[in-house]
Amino acid sequence: MKKIEQKVLKFIDRHNLISAGDKVLIALSGGPDSVFALYLFYKFSQRFKISIEAVHIHHQLRGAEADLDEALCKELCSKLKIDFHTVKINVKSFAKTNKLSIEEAARFLRYGEFRSIAEKSNCNKILTAHNMNDNTETVLLNLFKGTGLAGISGIPIKRQNIIRPLLSITKSEILEYLHENKISYRIDRTNFSNDFKRNFIRNKIVPAIKEGINPSLDETIQHSSEIFRTSNKLVFSYIEKIFKDFVSFQNNRLEIDLDIIDEFGEDVLGEIFMKSLRKYFTYEFSFEDYLKLIGLVRNQTGKKIELSGGLEAFRARKKVLIGEKTEEKEFDPIELIAGNSVEFDGRTLNVEIVDRGKEKFVATRNHELISADDLIDLFILRRWKPGDKFMPLGMNSFKKVSDFLNEQKVPSLKKKEQFVLENNNNIVWVVGLRIDNRYKLKEETKKVCKLWMN
Numbered sequence: 001m002k003k004i005e006q007k008v009l010k011f012i013d014r015h016n017l018i019s020a021g022d023k024v025l026i027a028l029s030g031g032p033d034s035v036f037a038l039y040l041f042y043k044f045s046q047r048f049k050i051s052i053e054a055v056h057i058h059h060q061l062r063g064a065e066a067d068l069d070e071a072l073c074k075e076l077c078s079k080l081k082i083d084f085h086t087v088k089i090n091v092k093s094f095a096k097t098n099k100l101s102i103e104e105a106a107r108f109l110r111y112g113e114f115r116s117i118a119e120k121s122n123c124n125k126i127l128t129a130h131n132m133n134d135n136t137e138t139v140l141l142n143l144f145k146g147t148g149l150a151g152i153s154g155i156p157i158k159r160q161n162i163i164r165p166l167l168s169i170t171k172s173e174i175l176e177y178l179h180e181n182k183i184s185y186r187i188d189r190t191n192f193s194n195d196f197k198r199n200f201i202r203n204k205i206v207p208a209i210k211e212g213i214n215p216s217l218d219e220t221i222q223h224s225s226e227i228f229r230t231s232n233k234l235v236f237s238y239i240e241k242i243f244k245d246f247v248s249f250q251n252n253r254l255e256i257d258l259d260i261i262d263e264f265g266e267d268v269l270g271e272i273f274m275k276s277l278r279k280y281f282t283y284e285f286s287f288e289d290y291l292k293l294i295g296l297v298r299n300q301t302g303k304k305i306e307l308s309g310g311l312e313a314f315r316a317r318k319k320v321l322i323g324e325k326t327e328e329k330e331f332d333p334i335e336l337i338a339g340n341s342v343e344f345d346g347r348t349l350n351v352e353i354v355d356r357g358k359e360k361f362v363a364t365r366n367h368e369l370i371s372a373d374d375l376i377d378l379f380i381l382r383r384w385k386p387g388d389k390f391m392p393l394g395m396n397s398f399k400k401v402s403d404f405l406n407e408q409k410v411p412s413l414k415k416k417e418q419f420v421l422e423n424n425n426n427i428v429w430v431v432g433l434r435i436d437n438r439y440k441l442k443e444e445t446k447k448v449c450k451l452w453m454n
Helices: 004-013 032-043 063-080 091-098 102-120 132-145 149-150 171-180 197-212 217-246 259-264 267-281 287-297 401-407
Strands: 023-027 051-058 081-086 123-128 247-250 253-257 302-305 311-316 321-326 334-337 341-344 348-353 367-370 378-383 418-423 425-432 448-453
Touching: 004 032, 004 171, 023 032, 023 102, 032 051, 032 063, 032 171, 051 063, 051 102, 063 081, 063 348, 091 102, 102 123, 123 311, 132 197, 132 217, 149 217, 149 267, 197 217, 217 247, 217 253, 217 259, 217 267, 247 267, 253 259, 253 267, 259 267, 267 287, 267 321, 287 302, 287 311, 287 321, 302 378, 334 341, 367 425, 401 425
Parallel strands: 023 051, 023 123, 051 081
Antiparallel strands: 247 253, 253 321, 302 311, 311 321, 334 378, 341 348, 348 448, 367 448, 378 418, 418 425
C-alpha cells in the first residue's frame, strides 16, 4: 500500500501541486476515487501542512442511489471530522434550457459549485479525483472527436486552482488500496451503461485495446499526455502572440481577421478557431466544425453556416464573424412626422425642421442637414430592401442601396440591419451613412430639415 501512496506523493512533489498552508477542497462523489483521495489527504495533511474540506454534488439524476451516495459522503466526513458541504443541482433542467448533453451540463454546473464553495470556505485549491484510466478515456474520446493537440493532451494535472494528483495511479490500484484498508465506497451503476460515449470507451474500446494491442495502455497514454502537454504549451505560446492582433470580441460576436492567412498561412486557423471558441463561448471545437469553417473561409463573402452548440458563422469581407444563432427580427416600417422622434432598435431618430439662418449644426454620419423644400411632413423609417435606389451625395445618378453598402464595406451581418429614411416615396437618407444628393443644402434652400440619431 505504501507503494501506491508514494506514487501519489512523488507526483504531487514533481508537479508542485501542494504547498504548506494550502486549504484544499476535495470533490467527494462517494465513488472509490474520491474516497481514496479523501483518506489519503486526511492521512498526509500534516506531512503537507494543509487543511482539507469536502464537497458533494447531488445531481438529482439517480433517485435513491444518489441519496445514498450523499449519505456515505456525509458519514465519512463526520467520522474523520472533516468539514462537509453538499449541494443539489438540477442537471436535466439546465441541459434542456442550454441545449447541452447531460454530461456537459453536469460538468459545467459541478465545477461552478466547486468554485463557489471553495471561495465561500476560503479554500485555495480544489482537488478532483481523476485517475490514470480517466485520462486514457479522455484522450481516446478527444482523439475520436478530433479536438486537436489540446484534446489529446488529456486531463490537465493542474489548471488554475484545480489539482488532480490521482492521475499518477490507476483505478485498479485505487480499488486495491481501499480493499486492503477496508474502506467503504459507492459504485455509480451508470458507469456500466454504454449509453454515454465515455462509458462505451471505458467498457468496450479500452478493454479491446489492452487485450489485443497494449496491456499497459493507461501508463503509455499518461506518458504521451505529458509530452503532448509540453508541445501544446509551445503551440499555445505561439498562438497567444498572434491571437491579440487578429481576434476581437464585441457585442457578443467573435471577429477573426483573415489577414492572418497572409502572414501565417491557413494552417494556423484551426488553433485560432479552437482558442477563440473556447474562450468566448465555452465551446468544445470539433474537427467537423474545423472543416466547416475552413470551407467558409474559402467561400465567397456573404456565406453563412451553422456550427453545433447553437452558433453560426458568417463570411464577411476579410473576416469570419461567429456568434450565437439568432432569429431574424421582423421590423415594421415606422411613420414619423417632422418635429418628432422615434425609438427603434435601441436608438432614437429625430427629425426637426429648423431655421437655416440660426442653425449652427455640424453634419456627421449620424447628424445630417437636408433641404426640406420638396419634402412633406411624413417620413417613413424602414429597413432597406432589394431594388432600393438612391442618389448618393456627390453623384448625379442612381445607385442601388445594395451596391452602395458593398462599396462601404458594410459586413454581411449588418447589411440586413441597415435602415433607410423615406419621404414621399424617395430615400432621403441611408441612415448613418449617406444622404441623397437631391436633398443636399443649396444656396436657394429655404427650409432645412435636421436629422440626427442617438
